[in-house]
Amino acid sequence: MTGKAHCYKRDHINTDEIIPARYLNMDKEADLAKHAMEDIDVDFLNKVKDGDIIVAGEDFGCGSSREHAVWALRGAGIRAIVADTFARIFYRNCINNGFLAIECKQISEKVDSGDELTIDIENGIIINSSKNEQYKFLAIPGFAREIIDAGGLLNHIAGKVK
Amino acid sequence: MGSTITEKILAAHSGRDNVKPGELINAEIDVIMCHDVTTTPAIDMLAEKGLSKVAYPERVVVMPDHFVPNKDIQSAEMVAKIRRWAKEQGIEQFYELGRHGVCHALLPEQGHVRPGKTIICGDSHTSTHGALGAFSTGVGSTDLAATLVTGELWFKVPETILFRLSGKLGKGVYSKDVILEIIRRIGVDGALYKTMEFTGELIDDLSVEARMTVCNMAIEAGGKSGIINPDQKTIDYVKARTDEPFELFTSDPDAEYSQVIDIDVSDLEPIVAFPHLPSNGKPVSQVGEILIDQAYLGSCTNGRIEDLRVAAEIMKNKKVANNTRMIVVPATTDIWKRANKEGLLDIFMDAGATVSSPTCGACLGGHMGILAAGERCISSTNRNFVGRMGSPKSEVFLSSPATVAASAIAGKIADPRKYL
Numbered sequence: 301m302t303g304k305a306h307c308y309k310r311d312h313i314n315t316d317e318i319i320p321a322r323y324l325n326m327d328k329e330a331d332l333a334k335h336a337m338e339d340i341d342v343d344f345l346n347k348v349k350d351g352d353i354i355v356a357g358e359d360f361g362c363g364s365s366r367e368h369a370v371w372a373l374r375g376a377g378i379r380a381i382v383a384d385t386f387a388r389i390f391y392r393n394c395i396n397n398g399f400l401a402i403e404c405k406q407i408s409e410k411v412d413s414g415d416e417l418t419i420d421i422e423n424g425i426i427i428n429s430s431k432n433e434q435y436k437f438l439a440i441p442g443f444a445r446e447i448i449d450a451g452g453l454l455n456h457i458a459g460k461v462k
Numbered sequence: 463m464g465s466t467i468t469e470k471i472l473a474a475h476s477g478r479d480n481v482k483p484g485e486l487i488n489a490e491i492d493v494i495m496c497h498d499v500t501t502t503p504a505i506d507m508l509a510e511k512g513l514s515k516v517a518y519p520e521r522v523v524v525m526p527d528h529f530v531p532n533k534d535i536q537s538a539e540m541v542a543k544i545r546r547w548a549k550e551q552g553i554e555q556f557y558e559l560g561r562h563g564v565c566h567a568l569l570p571e572q573g574h575v576r577p578g579k580t581i582i583c584g585d586s587h588t589s590t591h592g593a594l595g596a597f598s599t600g601v602g603s604t605d606l607a608a609t610l611v612t613g614e615l616w617f618k619v620p621e622t623i624l625f626r627l628s629g630k631l632g633k634g635v636y637s638k639d640v641i642l643e644i645i646r647r648i649g650v651d652g653a654l655y656k657t658m659e660f661t662g663e664l665i666d667d668l669s670v671e672a673r674m675t676v677c678n679m680a681i682e683a684g685g686k687s688g689i690i691n692p693d694q695k696t697i698d699y700v701k702a703r704t705d706e707p708f709e710l711f712t713s714d715p716d717a718e719y720s721q722v723i724d725i726d727v728s729d730l731e732p733i734v735a736f737p738h739l740p741s742n743g744k745p746v747s748q749v750g751e752i753l754i755d756q757a758y759l760g761s762c763t764n765g766r767i768e769d770l771r772v773a774a775e776i777m778k779n780k781k782v783a784n785n786t787r788m789i790v791v792p793a794t795t796d797i798w799k800r801a802n803k804e805g806l807l808d809i810f811m812d813a814g815a816t817v818s819s820p821t822c823g824a825c826l827g828g829h830m831g832i833l834a835a836g837e838r839c840i841s842s843t844n845r846n847f848v849g850r851m852g853s854p855k856s857e858v859f860l861s862s863p864a865t866v867a868a869s870a871i872a873g874k875i876a877d878p879r880k881y882l
Contacts, residue, residue: 311651312650312651312739314845314847316826316827316845316847316848316849316850317847317848317849320827320849320854321528321826321827321828321850322827322828324499324528324529324826324828325529325533325534325536325537325540326536327502327503327506327603339848339849339854340848340854358651359650359651359654359684362650362651362684363586363681363845363847364585364586364826364845365500365584365585365586365600365601365602366499366500366602367500367503367584367602367603367604368503370602385651385654387651387654387684388654388655388684388686389586389600389601389602392601392602392605393602393604393605396602396604396605396608397604443486443616452604453604453605453607453608454507454508454511454513454604454607454608455511457513457608457611457612458511458513460612461513461611461612
């Protein structure tokens with residue numbers, strides 16, 4: 301997949317910032333998307349196009365377990381997040397939604413907003429065609445791949461339950 | 463090599479003799495707690511997939527708390543949906559308004575937390591219940607949904623950091639100050655993916671409620687869970703609330719830890735965490751002059767009866783400063799009633815504070831005490847992120863209930879030791 305990077309060169313972007321709690325009386329992606337990142341990046345919705353990628357520093361998605369954070373970003377058109385590291389619950393939520401969350405050390409120092417990134421999952425490489433650079437990332441663990449490939453945890457367990 | 467309490471509980475719940483950090487397991491879940499915000503999407507996504515039958519209704523405990531009493535039409539619809547769903551599914555453990563409370567205070571109080579059990583909830587502060595020797599962790603709505611229909615959930619067995627806490631707390635210093643100090647030292651991702659196990663003389667001395675405050679904020683250091691080996695205090699607390707059986711697991715002396723951190727709390731001061739991270743703690747003596755607009759006493763972290771008693775002791779026959787307003791939110795209905803009987807609510811209201819129904823409310827910027835731009839709040843809650851309690855231009859300072867009470871009287875962040 302290929303998309304334009306929106307880079308946040310800081311750590312600990314938390315789920316309150318991604319989708320403030322005042323909007324947790326809603327849970328549809330389209331409704332949540334209207335307020336994604338609004339407290340820290342008022343222009344976010346104007347800048348983002350379908351297929352774009354968020355790049356950030358360490359501990360992305362820390363704080364509240366609200367899965368609404370994944371839905372808000374996906375609803376806004378984001379198709380993957382590449383961060384130095386992720387907070388645990390947010391990372392689970394991404395996998396469980398079949399949404400790409402990729403850990404790539406120091407990515408936030410190397411990429412700038414507007415760079416065109418291609419994520420090659422099979423080979424574990426991110427290609428930055430704007431800067432003519434490549435970054436290796438840790439392979440997504442096998443079990444997580446299975447869940448992502450199934451389109452999320454509920455699809456993955458559906459056979460078991462039925 | 464021995465095992466930690468966490469490894470033992472996870473092994474016992476996944477049909478294994480033992481497990482090691484990094485292993486992937488499917489663990490049986492004993493208690494599935496559901497609150498308003500994260501359960502509604504779980505119900506919808508299960509219906510969408512045609513997976514609507516809850517596997518073990520008797521393991522499910524429903525406790526709407528975030529936006530109750532319903533703050534608006536959407537919130538009312540959310541709880542209405544959960545109420546219908548619980549009825550359809552034969553879920554009998556439903557804490558309706560009038561028996562309600564902040565779920566992490568209510569769950570142990572009502573005897574649903576027992577040592578050795580596994581607990582999940584679609585809420586990050588589920589780490590609280592490790593204080594009773596259970597494995598308890600926060601998850602998202604999809605994890606919650608999957609657990610509702612299968613009774614189990616996948617986990618990577620976490621590494622454990624052992625915190626050996628020695629010394630005795632000085633006057634005016636509480637378990638909240640200890641966990642704020644720990645987070646100040648290791649950072650908000652210092653325990654990322656890991657379990658934080660707390661032990662030592664300090665933990666032995668703490669009440670079960672005070673231990674809950676410590677485990678509650680494990681997530682603020684990125685932890686998967688917080689846990690404390692059960693002792694006689696734990697057993698007494700649980701047996702006073704339930705006749706259900708439980709098994710005690712404890713860490714072996716030769717258990718393997720990824721890190722051991724020793725902290726002597728003898729000289730610890732009250733800590734205030736500055737905006738906008740819980741790790742921005744400063745000793746209260748170094749805070750300087752910070753005027754506050756609002757003081758908030760409540761939440762799953764510090765809204766229990768002991769917290770209200772400490773604050774009331776400081777506020778008795780005093781007044782909230784003119785430039786400040788104070789909100790007191792007893793975390794559960796029982797706490798509210800006890801505080802009322804003990805005269806604590808009178809003390810707060812005579813001081814000029816207001817007392818509300820139990821709710822998560824303003825802690826997460828939901829309702830009942832939202833901050834305007836430029837306003838500052840000293841709060842006994844757990845997070846001080848940008849916009850956490852309202853306007854993205856407001857500021858939240860985290861502290862113990864005692865520091866909240868002292869600050870309310872002073873109208874600025876104040877040292878509670880001067881008021882005790």
